Amino acid sequence: MSGAHIAVVGASLAGLRTAEQLRAAGHTGPVTVLGDERHQPYNRPPLSKELLSAPDRPAPEELHAKVAFRRRASVADVDFRLGLPVVEADLGRGRLTLEDGSAVTFDGLVAATGLRPRRLGLPGPAAGRYALRTLDDCVALRGVLGAGRRVVVVGAGFIGCEVAATALRLGCRVTVVEPTGAPMNRVLGDVLARAVQRHHESAGIAFVLGRSLAGFTGDARVSGVELDDGTRLDADVVVEAVGCVPNTEWLAGNAGLDLSDGVRCDNRMLADGSDRLVAAGDVARFPNPLFDDVPRRVEHWSIPADTARRAAATLTALLAGDAPD
Ligand SMILES: Cc1cc2nc3c(=O)[nH]c(=O)nc-3n(C[C@H](O)[C@H](O)[C@H](O)COP(=O)(O)OP(=O)(O)OC[C@H]3O[C@@H](n4cnc5c(N)ncnc54)[C@H](O)[C@@H]3O)c2cc1C
Missing domain, CATH: 3.50.50.60 (FAD/NAD(P)-binding domain)
Structure with missing residues (x-):
């Protein structure tokens, strides 16, 4: 399905990196990244360090400019829709519902919704x-x-x-x-x-x-x-x-998914119980063969990029009718 539409929910590090990796994996169809924050994807670690100690209490836009990720050419055609949460996903019908009642249809879906503070x-x-x-x-x-x-x-x-x-x-x-x-x-x-x-x-x-x-x-x-x-x-x-809790409520109601402490996946980042949902970043709970076969979430800056590569390759292969590695 070369023209397949992939929706990525969550417009932060994992969402951005997955969009990039979809192109790197050869997906040429449309990609939409949906995020509830109004800002383009940005880097979070400085929020508790240099940004929090910024003198003169600068405006959000000024701070954002210091931490915004550069948009690479490979994702210039990716549609970023920001400022509205996705409230529901229907995996069977391939349909997302946003908070304002509007809908986005998809062939493949990426969960990159991270965490929120407990x-x-x-x-x-x-x-x-x-x-x-x-x-x-x-x-x-x-x-x-x-x-x-x-x-x-x-x-x-x-x-x-x-x-x-x-x-x-x-x-x-x-x-x-x-x-x-x-x-x-x-x-x-x-x-x-x-x-x-x-x-x-x-x-x-x-x-x-x-x-x-x-x-x-x-x-x-x-x-x-x-x-x-x-x-x-x-x-x-x-x-x-x-501590934090994973943002998975928008996926509730889809039979077969395991949403206890994140989106449980196999080590290809394919969600258990689905053939069109992958997960990346902090929200993904997956077994890392470097350690053992116990699925775990890892809250670390390097995980979004690593899991995005794997998730994008898996979803691209599935939508092309190939068996993912
Ligand atoms: C203050 C702070 C300091 C940190 N410092 C370090 C550090 O020093 N070293 C380190 O390794 N890691 C650090 N981290 C962790 C690192 O930033 C995370 O691992 C990384 O941001 C995870 O990226 P992510 O894209 O998976 O999730 P997130 O960055 O959480 O992004 C998820 C995005 O999805 C959005 N979203 C959620 N639900 C919905 C929905 N229903 N619809 C639409 N959008 C939705 C969220 O609002 C968010 O924008 C820090 C994190 C924080 C908060």
Whole structure:
């Protein structure tokens, strides 16, 4: 099917790289990339680092210009439709429904919808609570960080520690609350995690370890957090950095898919239970033959490009009537 239409849902690193790899794999038919963010694809790692510490609180467009991916010539004819989420996919009929009720039909489909931050479902006001995944999140959080602000970061993983260090550099007074052991100990192990903790503490960050949040204090706006032992910490800003959940709701309702913790695929990135859906990037749960045969999601910057190559080759072969490798 050389003129087959491929729809890619998710216009970030994995979506962009899959569009490029579809062309590299020889797919000549139309490709549409649909994304709910209004920005052209951009790089996320600087959001918790240099962009969050940008002086003068720049406008979103200025920040976007610093991190936007270059559009390669191979995808000049790819149609990017931005600013509207896909709310439903009907794999049987080959039809996507967007939030405004409009429809896009497809022959092949790519899930590249990544993750969103997990939020704490605890009592208390919503205003003053932040999470960090998107450029707009970064702009909002940057806007409230500044000298003397009291910031509580909940979660001492990579994002939590990076936000804490950046907020400190901006002159904030920072406390990190983490229910398990030392920062990032799940991935670093205890010895290295303690060294990371000492490094942050010597810079001026306070840690409260082994305690969870019981709720947020304040009326219209957060004034602090209450911990599970009753301790209260005052805060002008609370950052929730407690992990992410995969964006798969738009695929629900398609029998045969396994959407528990991402889109489960084989190692060709073909979704279990489908012959026209592949997945790429953070949302894909796949077995990596370098390790073992256990399907896992991997939240790492290099995964979108690697999985995009494999997903594009698989889908291109399937649509051409060939058996994918
Ligand atoms: C602040 C931050 C710092 C990071 N730092 C590092 C680092 O230092 N090193 C590292 O290796 N990795 C880092 N990462 C992780 C890395 O950025 C991700 O692994 C990478 O962005 C994953 O790309 P993706 O395209 O799979 O998913 P995402 O980047 O999450 O993109 C998915 C896109 O799909 C959109 N979408 C979701 N649902 C829908 C829908 N229904 N319809 C339409 N669009 C939808 C989302 O809005 C998003 O634009 C960081 C991530 C963040 C957030």
